[in-house]
Amino acid sequence: MSYLDRQGEGGLYSWVTSTDHKRIGLLYLTVMTVLFWVAVALGIVMRLKHLSGGDFLISARAYNALFTVHGVIMVFMFVIPGLPAVFGNFFLPILIGAKDVSFPRLNLLSWWLFLTGACLAVLSLFTGSGAPDTGWTFYVPFSIRTGTNVSLAVFAAFVLGLSSILTGLNFITTIHRMRCEGMTWHRMPLFAWAIYSTGWIQVLATPIIGITLLLVILERAFGIGVFDPAKGGDPLLYQHLFWIYSHPAVYIMIVPAMGAVTEIIPTFARRCIFGYKAIAYSSLAIAALGSVVWAHHMFTSGMADLANIIFSLLTFLVAIPSAIKVFNWTATLYKGSVDMQPSMLYALTFVFLFSIGGLSGVMQGALGLNVHLHDTYWIVGHFHYVMFGGTGFAFFAALLYWFPKMFGKQYDPKPAYAAWALMFLGFNMLYGSFMALGYMGMPRRYFAHLPQFHSLHIAATVGSWALVAGLAVFYANLLIALRRGKPAEADPWGGKTLEWTLPSPPPPENFDKLPVVTEAPYHYNPKAPA
């Protein structure tokens, strides 16, 4: 019997009340996939608008709502919760040899909060006096002055934050308390390490955005004057508080992605990971250093020059642990036996695209150059390379890697390769054009654009068509596999971590008898010293 089989009452009700971490993982995956496609559609409409520099297709008001809602959905409902909530929920307990997370009911509550937040965000589009138009950053005083439905959207983000905190808390506790016999810290798969680092950022940083967003609501409703300059409040205080969370949030987005890729590469290279400890501790270093670089989002805000200098220096330092990971992944291929399955191809593409995102981040971390690049399409290109090229491609790689385990079905690899080609081409055309546009001086969040930017906008829009076609092929292929895929083996890729010792799909409580671990993970070649 697998976790997918009918249990108790059966039907939808048994799913939305289930405390099984695997079912909760699938609940997240379902809601998130829908939200992802909604946000993709909003993005495509924005790209179509830029087929013309002036008034075209939609109004300026609609455009401002589009980039705000696209950002809110993608950031708060797909990229931040994506890997931890789906694959963390499903695989973290299995990877460390546990039957479930530490607090299964809390876990279900997290999902319900997530669903509530998502519904509130969608509701904010259709109620009140119009969809929010401030950008996902909700900068004051504009977010206080605008008549649009900011309060509800901000409250939605608050509820989503609560869900994120509870998930992080659950994972940290699970890793501390639920590891099976012999699963020492240094025998943990690196995905678990990544989830552990992420959990700490979620628990420590998210309350700050929660409080900040509540203050925005109070400011709008009662005019308390903390942020409103007309009452002596300070808009820069808002920016600091916002980024104290929202920069570490970037690492909530990327660290689990790095963790997933770290599982995939050794499996398909069929050798142990190069530099286990370097990768494990660099996750912690990212979590720590990433918490003290937030004001690099504010180099042009007019804060003190000394603060600018310190935050620029710290920003260059936070790039080091990421660079260490990239080098270790590359070295893991050396003398391996590489099987370029779709999952591996997507994982290596993650390394490539994330490197572009990271290196462009290093460039814009420089004070002088940042002044020119800040708030332009360069920045938009940069963070799409990190969040989509990075986290997005890692999400797809993880989905391809674990799909047979999660659903017990095998997909056809050929469409997955075709989808990769389309997405890779379209992605670079779209976001490469964005970076070039930004260097030429195209500001972000512009409904209309000046003539000198037009040809690159056209190139970007054409690229977006290839990208979305690739996405469609990717998801269609998996949907077809769900219905008609061949039954998957227990260990189709020859993986060595604990999830591959279970049948596909796994039984409800994972392990009949809790496993006992005697060696490090990724132990592919018994002849070599472990």
Place this chain on the structure above:
Amino acid sequence: MPYLPQASTVSLSIDRYFLGSLALCLAVLLMVTFFLVYFSLRYSRKRNPQPTDIEGNALLEAVWTVVPLILFLALFYFGWTDFRTLRNPPPDSMTVKVTARQWAWSFEYPNGKRSEELFSALGRPMRLELNTLDVIHGFYIPAFRIKIDVVPNRTATAWFLPRLLGDFDIQCSVICGLDHSAMLSKVRVVSEEDFRRWYFSDEGERALAKASGGKPGKAGANLLEEHGCLACHTLDGGPSVGPTLKGLFGSMEKVEGRAEALKADEAFLRKEILEPEALIIEGYPPVMPPNTLDKEETELVLDYLKELK
């Protein structure tokens, strides 16, 4: 950079930094990509069926920690020196006051002259003191590689020294509402001689009077221009964010929340100026910023509107 003029002195060093750091980053990217591709092919399952476990190498870890560290510290240092230049205007700069509002820029020179476009003399450094009347705006001249956020209750500063003649775009870089992308202006770099001629003439005012048909009430038209009203209201009957001012006086207007139309008489228009959120004419967004005209100026504007048929 062929596509973006290097129109200020700092743009040269910013571009040098950009190209230098881009070359370095591309070199790193190419190196990583080369090894990813080479290892994937050289050690493919077909070519290398029997893998070898290598758990790590302390020396390599040290090298790829320390070498990027040194490179990054160098990048930090040169980024900082550029920034130091950007933050320290030469002492002989001319200071121009810049006012941002939804969705227009206006400029005031030391002799009190005002304009909607920024006039600047080739080879003469100009220092800007920027303030906003409503939300945060971002003052951005790509051709000069300068940008500064204009935050309420704070005076932002920036400076530049133009090295090319011509017109260059000024754009708002911080989302500030409906017409954010129309919050544009130009910096016009002219020769020192032309600048002096412009600076000591009343050219700007004459052009304005002409635009309003040379009718009396020139002072009112100037005020509308200076206070940014024309960013959203036209004087010629054309459509814009708000209703056109031509023929507004004496017309019947449907107002949100009232069944019958109201006559746009003097009291109506005064209320519109002083409390724009109280009377929203149907079909237009409720986005008019708070009034900045003083009492006397308000009367001048009202006189002008009465004549603008």
